[in-house]
Amino acid sequence: MTRVAIVGTSQVAALKEAWDAIGVHHPRHQVSFFAVPMPIYRKLRLNDRLVFGLTEAQVRKYPKAARVVRRINRATAIDLSGMDRVILSGHNWPQVAAAALAAGFDIEGVREAGSPQLMSRQAFDAICADLAEQTLPDSVWRDWSGPPIAMQAVALPAESCLASGDRRFASWRAISARPAGSDAVFDLVLDAYEAALRRVGIAFLRQPAETRLPSGLTAAEHSRGSNRLGEDVVPHPDTDHWHMNAGYGAICFAAIFAWLDATTAGAPAPIS
Numbered sequence: 001m002t003r004v005a006i007v008g009t010s011q012v013a014a015l016k017e018a019w020d021a022i023g024v025h026h027p028r029h030q031v032s033f034f035a036v037p038m039p040i041y042r043k044l045r046l047n048d049r050l051v052f053g054l055t056e057a058q059v060r061k062y063p064k065a066a067r068v069v070r071r072i073n074r075a076t077a078i079d080l081s082g083m084d085r086v087i088l089s090g091h092n093w094p095q096v097a098a099a100a101l102a103a104g105f106d107i108e109g110v111r112e113a114g115s116p117q118l119m120s121r122q123a124f125d126a127i128c129a130d131l132a133e134q135t136l137p138d139s140v141w142r143d144w145s146g147p148p149i150a151m152q153a154v155a156l157p158a159e160s161c162l163a164s165g166d167r168r169f170a171s172w173r174a175i176s177a178r179p180a181g182s183d184a185v186f187d188l189v190l191d192a193y194e195a196a197l198r199r200v201g202i203a204f205l206r207q208p209a210e211t212r213l214p215s216g217l218t219a220a221e222h223s224r225g226s227n228r229l230g231e232d233v234v235p236h237p238d239t240d241h242w243h244m245n246a247g248y249g250a251i252c253f254a255a256i257f258a259w260l261d262a263t264t265a266g267a268p269a270p271i272s
Contacts, residue, residue: 001027002260005083007034007052009041009090010243011154013229018249029260034078035229040065041090046080046140053077072230080146085260087205088141089152094131098189099171099216101127102182110188111181128192135193142200148263150203152252154242156186156216158223161241169241172217179215186216203259208251222248 006015012035019031034053036044043065046052054076059066069076080086105119106112136142141149161169162176175182194204211222226243228234236243 002029002264003082003084004029004031004087004256004260005034005078005080005085006031006087006089006152007078007080008088008152009035009038010229011035011090011152013227014244014246014249015089015152015252016229016249017227017246018253021246022250022253026257029257032078032083034073034075035090036069036072037229038090040068049079050081050146051077051079084147085263086144086147086149087152087256088137088149088202090154091137091151092135092154093193094135094189095154095156095186095216096168096171097131098186099175101189102185102216103171103174107181107185110184113178113180113182115178124188125192128189129196131189132192132196136196136200137202141202144201148203149201150205150256150259151197152205152256153190153207155207155222155244155248156212156218157241158244159213159215159217159220160223160238161217164239164241172215176215176217182216183212183214186212203263205252205255205259208255211248211251218244218248222251 006012012033016033016035023031043058043062044053045055045058047055054062054066054069059076066076101107101124102111104115105117106115107119107124108121110121110124137151157169157172162173190206194206197204207218211218213219222244223241224245226236226240226245228236
């Protein structure tokens, strides 16, 4: 049996709900989850014994946060030292920057959509490499001494965001008006990020291609009906376009299983 820990932010909810539904069909894997909302996630620490969570001092200092962590996970930390594989979920890749590039520029040999500015491929590749390095996870994960580790990509926002006036989605609204080649922009940013992760020993599990639209968004069906992190079923409001549902999580598990099988067999982790 492969013992797997999935740790991260509220993005884990889709994977947790999916596993609750499909786990019985995969007895070869024992999956544990440890996840908290992003503001609290920033407080979590990994010690030299590979215990990840709130330290005893932080539990005393942040009692309210500790109650939230304990309510969701029934513990304030998880021991990763006994795991066979670890998956990080909720660390963002440079998707917002990728959207801004696709919205503002045509890129030589990549995107020709009538954008107001033209960028050379050389400049674009350099930007991709720089974005990837800037967005790598914290050094504790880059200096990881535990079992094989992978990062589960945060999904692109759902296409429902196009109806939102939120300025965070302005780039995607611009892309939707000129979508030609935008998928290639996102793929190249992802390629650069995956290469940067590989250099620090972390595999990258991309968003499943079948859930993505050419405009660099996630099909609405994969976000509709998503629920908040926790044991109680509390749906996200219609204004939430970032979180995915259990159906999406189930699709992601196909890539997770492939990575588990590949690393168990001693083969290199899949690229996508």
